[in-house]
Amino acid sequence: MPHPTRPPVTQRVRASRDRARPGRHSGSRRIRNAQRRPLTHRPRDSALDVVRRWLTTPHDFDWIFVHHSTRSIHGIIRLVFAGAVLLNATVSMLMLASPNGPSGTPAIVYVFLVLALQIAAMIWVLTGPTPDTKAQFLGFLIFGDVGIASVILLDTPTSALIGTFLFAINGALCTFFLSPRVLLAHLAFTNAVIVLIGTLAYVQNLWGPWDAIAAVLVASGASSGVPVFASIAWSLVSTDAKASDLDSLTGVRNRRGLQNSVEDLWETALATTSPVVVVMIDIDRFKSVNDRFGHDQGDTVIVLVATRLAELFDGHGVLARTGGEEFVAVLTDVDGDVESVVARVTETVHDRQDTIPVTASVGVAVLTPDSSLWSSGPGAIDRATRGADSMMYRAKAAGGHRLLSTFL
Incomplete structure (x- = not known):
């Protein structure tokens, strides 16, 4: 028998642990x-099957974030976080300088408050530890969604609709690091804001009904289409990547799983x-x-x-x-x-x-x-x-x- 290199791993192998086993070897x-598993490939899944599996498969944040192939981009993730906050902060500052931006003391004070929070968040991302938990990513998503919506709604509807494209950044965050259900919740919130902006534009006679509907559809498609498609594709790739670390017969790790x-x-x-x-x-x-x-x-x-x-x-x-x-x-x-x-x-x-x-x-x-x-x-x-x-x-x-x- 040859002596290949066999580097090992620490992640737990869970094999049939949650099945009832009355005796030591009752299994x-x-x-x-x-x-023996058949050699032929199983039939291809329909599009409906793919979507159903995308929605029901448990999301494994730890595997995605700590996987050996993503560790090298942890520093890039930190910069992306900081860049996203910087972009939102820049928009807040430009709104304050715009004659069509928020007016009135309460609105201006609120935008300044959001701007201060954005600057603090950017400093924390750049100087603190790299976000590495699902709760931190979820918190960043909520902070981004609420901050974007509350600030752009203070502007005129026509300008606010352009601001909804900032939601795409948070959609990308959901696509790669959070579950499909979180992504759908984010998109539901995003589209509610878009519909509200379109309605305000129509009520304020800035757009006619067909213009408002067209603008809402364009903004909704741009904010929702790519994240959903990318999330489904990413889910399929992740599933295959996980399977490549496992022995197909027994379900325990294979040599690649050890090496990784x-x-x-x-x-x-x-x-x-x-x-x-x-x-x-x-x-x-x-x-x-x-x-x-x-x-x-x-x-x-x-x-x-x-x-x-x-x-x-x-x-x-x-x-x-x-x-x-x-x-x-x-x-x-x-x-x-x-x-x-x-x-x-x-x-x-x-x-x-x-x-x-x-x-x-x-x-x-x-x-x-x-x-x-x-x-x-x-x-x-x-x-x-x-x-x-x-x-x-x-x-x-x-x-x-x-x-x-x-x-x-």
């Missing part, structure tokens, strides 16, 4: 009858000064299972083993399938109970009551904060992976169905 009764999260794991270990434990698991004599029972039953065994291991390691780290019958678990011992968890690996894999009982050879490598490898950074995890691999081969050479460990 095997359901899983052992699983069928090394930094997360290492940061967790450093922040908590917790040992990193790498566990290599290889099903013993798996070729004979395929030869005797067929590949469909072999796949069933792999799914069953993956489900049991995922439940065992849940909350401690990540499990990945890195080969046909080979799994890698990378754990951080934050709570001090990983040793007892790892000790149960062999008994978790093996159950005599299974239709096809199997055993596993297990290799464990423990990387502690006082190790000489600790200072080498995430590369130390690669070294631990090779150490666990070596222990696993020794366990297999000794007859299998056992666990051997080493400290680095």
Whole structure:
């Protein structure tokens, strides 16, 4: 068996956790009858199916924002936030200077107040920590929507309609970082403001009825069409990107999933000064299972083993399938109970009551904060992976169905 690089991850793998399981391996009764997935592609979804899935699929802000491919643009996100606030503040200042802008002391004082808040928000975005929570993004959206609407409504309707295009910036924020339902709420608010402006223009005899309707449709389409289409496309791409990190048979991480999260794991270990434990698991004599029972039953065994291991390691780290019958678990011992968890690996894999009982050879490598490898950074995890691999081969050479460990 080759020794490829196996960098690991920290995100939790949740496999069937919310299903009722009366016994330790009761899930095997359901899983052992699983069928191999067909090789043909499923039929293409209709447009209605795509929209329905867009609306109902849970939004995963953490995955989008902390995903390895978006980390490099966190600084750009900060600048975009600041630029959006600066643009709104500039509009507020221009309105104050315009002869058609807000008149009367209360209106002028209010615009000055909004301008002060916008400047404060811009300073906070530029000097404070990068916004990294869903609540912060949602707060920025509400601040932007309410601020834009309340300021432009103080201007003449014809000028205010032009100001509604500022809502497109907030629509982009929803598209990439907030859920479709939040986007729809934003668009409902935006279009309500647009309709109100069109109505005011008609009532004040600035436009005729057809002019008002045309202006409302143009502003509504410009503010709503692109964000909705982009959000649907982004949702589809995100779903495919998530799936590319998972093993299609078992649902646990694949090798790509491990490689994409090394930094997360290492940061967790450093922040908590917790040992990193790498566990290599290889099903013993798996070729004979395929030869005797067929590949469909072999796949069933792999799914069953993956489900049991995922439940065992849940909350401690990540499990990945890195080969046909080979799994890698990378754990951080934050709570001090990983040793007892790892000790149960062999008994978790093996159950005599299974239709096809199997055993596993297990290799464990423990990387502690006082190790000489600790200072080498995430590369130390690669070294631990090779150490666990070596222990696993020794366990297999000794007859299998056992666990051997080493400290680095």
